[in-house]
Amino acid sequence: MNKDNNMEQQILQCAEELFLEKGFSLVSTTDIAKKAGCNQALVHYYFRTKENLFQQIFQAKFTKFLYIFTTFDDSDEPFTTRLRKKIEAHFDLLIENRQIPFLVINELILNEERRSALVKNIYNKNLEIYRRFDHELQEEIQKGNIRPISTIDLLINIVSMNIIIFFMLPMLESQFNFDEEEITEILQQRKREVVETIMCSIRPQNK
Amino acid sequence: MNKDNNMEQQILQCAEELFLEKGFSLVSTTDIAKKAGCNQALVHYYFRTKENLFQQIFQAKFTKFLYIFTTFDDSDEPFTTRLRKKIEAHFDLLIENRQIPFLVINELILNEERRSALVKNIYNKNLEIYRRFDHELQEEIQKGNIRPISTIDLLINIVSMNIIIFFMLPMLESQFNFDEEEITEILQQRKREVVETIMCSIRPQNK
DNA sequence: ATTTTGTTTAATAACCCTATTAAATAAATT
DNA sequence: AATTTATTTAATAGGGTTATTAAACAAAAT
Secondary structure (H helix, E strand, O other): OOOOOOHHHHHHHHHHHHHHHHOOOOOOHHHHHHHHOOOHHHHHHHHOOHHHHHHHHHHHHHHHHOHHHHOOOOOOOOHHHHHHHHHHHHHHHHHHOOOHHHHHHHHHHHOHHHHHHHHHHHHHHHHHHHHHHHHHHHHHHHOOOOOOOOHHHHHHHHHHHHHHHHHHHHHHHHOOOOOHHHHHHHHHHHHHHHHHHHHHHOOOOOO | OOOOOOHHHHHHHHHHHHHHHHOOOOOOHHHHHHHHOOOHHHHHHHHOOHHHHHHHHHHHHHHHHOHHHHOOOOOOOOHHHHHHHHHHHHHHHHHHOOOHHHHHHHHHHHOHHHHHHHHHHHHHHHHHHHHHHHHHHHHHHHOOOOOOOOHHHHHHHHHHHHHHHHHHHHHHHHOOOOOHHHHHHHHHHHHHHHHHHHHHHOOOOOO
């Protein structure tokens, strides 16, 4: 409703918030219109279908969700230092977008078509990055700096431990009544613990 | 529709399958009736409301989901052996109920009332078990057998790594076309990896 | 100033949803 | 056999949903 911020943007913005909160199916175009302050038909005028609108939002969120698979730091710091930073960066990204894990898991499980489209997309785009990481990791294992582990298992471990706390946030907020400050602290602590757990878990056996 | 298996059971059974597959809101009482082979009104006759029907199913699933929080093995094996077994038992339970993680996460995030009711219930029922586990773990840490870690972080790590693969199953099945046998193998391998990761992650620093 | 284009709304078609009602059928009890 | 009770169905109220349409309004271009 800002003067040069047009209604199309407003709708997109409101839809994003609602979808993140409740997922695709629990948000109606009427809800979106109400929040954006416009007529329900306008949502369809700009985006034609609800599915369309959702796609535009979901794609970007999914990339963030898989950050750990889709970025590569080629500075000359040691591997473990870079890995640690990558885990932290992923976690920080999720802190800024706390509902992403819920949205992604939810829609990916529920909607076969979405799954199919996204997986292919991401897979093709990031294969090269994955290969470089894979190569580096297996080299470190060869050198005996890291215990043997498959690249995919390690990445899955990281993603899983990074996202889990965000599934628990609604509980911490509404059941245990933590306030925003406490939640921030819990998240920071959890981040440290994930990094610690991962780093410990890849130490070679004989060291 | 079996002769002594009455329709009430049939409805419950079908509802369970559908809820596990799609969650509460994407399953209608009409869907349930169709699957059970009866009139839609009958679902309401036996269970009055859809919410009611769902509750009966969800409660049991939730307990399984938190198995790791709600069981205690007091055999005289060493702590780490029992921990390993507990992780495996939890994972095996999820193998038998693969959609539980999705259902639980989904409904717990979406529905404040469900959350509230269940959390209190579980919390009260299992506080004693949690305390015993906590006591044992911290004792092992004192003895230097395990690196310092909070009990809750350890349990969260286990749950998170145990459940994540079940979020990925739909993708493995429909996108990468793994068949049932391959999935079984993937799950077994993932179980081993989780156990390995956890056991490695709690080794004391100096060993 | 008027036409053209873009934005927004009210109205509505064509669904699907839960829950209830009364009526029909089947089973159990007297 | 007749009556009571339990099971099942058809019909429907009252609500919500997406998407489209035609009409109203505003802005830009001629």
